[in-house]
Amino acid sequence: QSALTQPASVSASPGQSITISCTGISTNLSNSQYVSWYQQHPGKAPKVIISDVTDRPSGVSTRFSGSKSGNTASLTISVLQADDEAYYYCSSYTSTSTLGFGGGTKLTVL
Amino acid sequence: EVQLLESGGGLVQPGGSLKLSCAASGFTFSDYAMTWVRQAPGKGLEWVSGISANTWGTYYADFVRGRFTISRDNSENTLSLQLNSLTVDDTAIYYCARGRPRSLSISSWGQGTLVTVSS
Numbered sequence: 001q002s003a004l005t006q007p008a009s010v011s012a013s014p015g016q017s018i019t020i021s022c023t024g025i026s027t028n029l030s031n032s033q034y035v036s037w038y039q040q041h042p043g044k045a046p047k048v049i050i051s052d053v054t055d056r057p058s059g060v061s062t063r064f065s066g067s068k069s070g071n072t073a074s075l076t077i078s079v080l081q082a083d084d085e086a087y088y089y090c091s092s093y094t095s096t097s098t099l100g101f102g103g104g105t106k107l108t109v110l
Numbered sequence: 111e112v113q114l115l116e117s118g119g120g121l122v123q124p125g126g127s128l129k130l131s132c133a134a135s136g137f138t139f140s141d142y143a144m145t146w147v148r149q150a151p152g153k154g155l156e157w158v159s160g161i162s163a164n165t166w167g168t169y170y171a172d173f174v175r176g177r178f179t180i181s182r183d184n185s186e187n188t189l190s191l192q193l194n195s196l197t198v199d200d201t202a203i204y205y206c207a208r209g210r211p212r213s214l215s216i217s218s219w220g221q222g223t224l225v226t227v228s229s
Contacts, residue, residue, distance in 0.1 A: 002154070034210075034213055034215040036215055036216060038155070038216075038219075040155075045205060045219045045220065045221050045222055046155065046205070046219050047219065048216060048217060048218065048219070051215065051217065052215075057217075087154075089154065089155050091155075091157075091215070091216065093213045093214050093215040097160065097167065097169045097214065098157065098160075098169060098171065098214075099145060099147075099157040099160065099214050099215070099216070100157065101147075101154060101155045101156065101157060102154075103154050104154040104155070
């Protein structure tokens, strides 16, 4: 069982926006500043798109944004593009020096 | 540019052992915690193990149960994962990932190496 829970799938049309939630189960996100989001295209390695809840690494599109409220973190992708179709995972680094992952969300761009 | 190049994957029989390596370049290796994450075929990401920048702290997921050992050589910029007592459930792509100076929170990923456990 994953430490964090995400919806299994989301879908939207190009140009629209979507939000993927990530809620702590065995991890309390309320106390974590180390919430990250990763994008993974099929057959490829994951890529960091959001770190420390809201920070975008250099080179990541501004269409990706992160936030957190209480025990739930969220990833928002605006102005959806075809290439955004991928799996998205959240993770949180815990006070016990472990790393928990969400089960992943498949984004389909219709 | 951060580069993480894994090696050592392959086919191994149940009960066997394998040693994975990760060659790091493009950053000061000794300044960062490092971690291993795996992904079974068709499944999600699963944290396996992590090690602090100075090697003093090593951390493992519960399912490891003493079977795996993480280590690093800061003079050679190399991260390793010794896998023992392997089962079919350990079949996965194993990714090497760079953490942060003081946390395992991932900042860069390698391309992964496939471990297949089968008789």
